[in-house]
Amino acid sequence: MTTPTGPSDIAQSPPAATPVTNPHGRAGRNLAQAIGVGVGLGAMILLSLFLAKDSFAVIIAVAMIVGVWELVRALAVKQIIVPIVPVAVGAAGMIYAAHQRGPEPLVVAFGLTCTAVAVWRVIDPRPGSGRDVAGGVFAAFYPCLLGGFAAMMLAADDGRSRIITFILVTVCSDIGGYVAGVLFGKHPMAPKISPKKSWEGFAGSVLFCAIAGSACIAVLFDKPWWIGVPLGALVAMCATIGDLMESVIKRDLGIKDMSNLLPGHGGMMDRLDSLLVCAPVVWAVLHYLVDA
Template sequence: MNTPPPASPVADPGAAPTYPHGRAGRNLGAAIGVGVGLAVVILASLILAKDSFVVIIAAAMVVGAWELARALRNKGFQVPLVPVGAGAVGMIVAAHQRGPEALAIAFGLTCAGVLLWRVIDPRPGSARDTAAGIFTALYPCLLGGFAAMMLAPDDGRSRLITFLLVTVCSDIGGYAAGVLFGRHPMAPRISPKKSWEGFAGSVFTCAVAGAACLFFFFGQPWWQGALLGAVVAAVATIGDLMESVIKRNLGIKDMSNLLPGHGGLMDRLDSLIMVAPLCWAVLHQVVGG
């Protein structure tokens, strides 16, 4: 008598999801190693030669623009990378040397360059490609210019470290709290692993980091830094969700596989470029310069 094969197990709809690298959903060892390596490069450049960090910002914007253009190509967009890449470098240098007015002028010239490039090299869908090029010049390149402006004053090291530390704490706090306590999805259709518990962790860690930075670096009341940190957590989360929407619409998981354990550079810049204008404006008002 033949024994019938066992029934296939039915997944419990209430069970916690499983991921190829554990509940974290990523190769945690590679992610930590790459993160530490990036931190060492950033800190070394800031400590040894502050203005050299402008080169790192410009290079990051060029790589980010390349990744975004590569992703947009999946939907038939052809971003004119030459004027966008040149404009990215120009915007970062202009912002660092001459401030917000120069950044705005450089962005306008970049948009004009994108339009001119498509006029010289017409092809089907030129209007759509021009719009994609201007979008890429705005996100991430124009937003990245605010990080370059934070570096310009004499206390630029402290401003940039504050910006980086508070924003990175949003990712770390949200990630840890989400993995440990995440139960209630924040936006399941956009980013299924992002939870309200994780957001609470982001707010807490950002508030602590912001309070410490403004007090120790600038001698400002701790509560101002805590308030800055709480707002940064919200803006960083919005930036993360925005990129998730872009990737979902483009049908991709990561912008590239440039950084093991993280995905692409834009997968790490999404929060930073959204927070940069906020941090620049707040520090400009609170600290001056």
Template sequence: MNIPQSRSARREARREPSGGGSPSPRAATSASRAGRNLPAAIGVGVGLGIVIIGSLVVRKELMLVIIVAAIGVGVWELRRALGQVSIHVPLVPSLVGSVSMILSAYVGGGQALIVTLGLTCVGILLWRVADGVLDAVRDMAGGFFVAVYPSFLAGFAALMLAASDGRARILVFLIVTVLSDVGGYALGVLFGRHPMAPSVSPKKSWEGFAGSVLACVGGGAITVPLMLHGPWWGGALLGACVAVAATVGDLTESTVKRDLGIKDMSTILPGHGGVMDRLDSLVLVAPIAWALLAAVAPAR
């Protein structure tokens, strides 16, 4: 006789990441103290950096293609993860809306981005209603979530890229955001003693957060005057805000994954997990970076 589990028991089961069990000695050796395969993570990170910088050097529209492709994969990963808890996000309107939001932001600006978000939500609603009413509200809510995170937020990266000095803005945005991860990793591994949110991300510490702030503030204070001719204090302000937003993005993604009972969104990127595992900070930082850079270093 099967005894139904309580709701709390089901939630606890989902919170236990998949792929449990003791790692092999070889895996334990290759994994870093922060839970990554460090050589693989560095190799993939360097490769992605080369591709991004190369696209910006050759033609910035190539960077737009990279953004569209990355967010499209992210939408697929997030939809697949939500499907594990019976939230079925309509794929076609979500992908079409994702591409449309990024392209419309690049071509038509912020108003076009907002209008396209609204049309995407309408498309998700109509597509799901046509499929029947059972669990429709839950699926539509999941679809709206995917439309905003990551698609709408990524539209702000397209807004930065569309500026006359868009190459430099994207580089500043990426460099400062990546420094949050680097600074947090370095000080977290060396000095991490006080967990920031142990129930969500046990390895994230306040010491690591301090490293993120220091790295981002320093990186912003250097890159904004050097690349965008803005004031150093504007770059420092950008860095401080990026450190907070990037950390919130990491914790948000960790919360979603823990609630869904998964460790990574996918295994596409060795040492990193899925594309969304790398985009979590970037998509949350993008609107903040767009707004602050427009204020402290207007396009010329």
């Protein structure tokens, strides 16, 4: 990798991500560590939601900033030096705008962040500035703009129920895919992208998501349970797309995980990949079907 030429890049660009090996069998990770960290994250989420609901917006913002940091490190492998300062500030701004004001301010904050990235590179140009700006816009969209939909769900009067539904149904995609894939997986879904994913695993994801979605809609919202079936099917599809998209990015960059921040999971982005793509879908289903 070439050395950044701008002085601010030297200060703001973290070391490039490095490949991480993971020898833990068919699961592809240390299952005990993964479960332990997952339980810990779940407890933190529930505590924040029930002790002070709006404090979860801070957790979302922190997760987005950490995700941006990981993505910047990963893109540096391909000599794409994203200006991290405007993107990180924009991440916090987008979550605040989404939580406090809704969809339109979220879009405005996204546009301002993209503009700030371009201006930053005009003030501090370097070879490959076009790629840097494109990388910055990508980081502003994924994860930040998508994460804003979670902040909008939280802002509703029944925000706790919406966030619990969003996270639980999305997590069930991973659980259902893992269980069905390990027990029955024989037909690879996308062998060139993610060899462990199978159509049998995807069917398990749809089943688990539909069950979880139906239960959440009936219990938490007192609405017809059948709304949870299309919700679950859409979440399973989007969660799988998000996981595959993250795999494509990492494969192209030549890395195993975005970081080693979360033992048994990899990095923050390795856990957010499915959630980010599902957030707009869950927001839309709850907004247009449950609120109707």
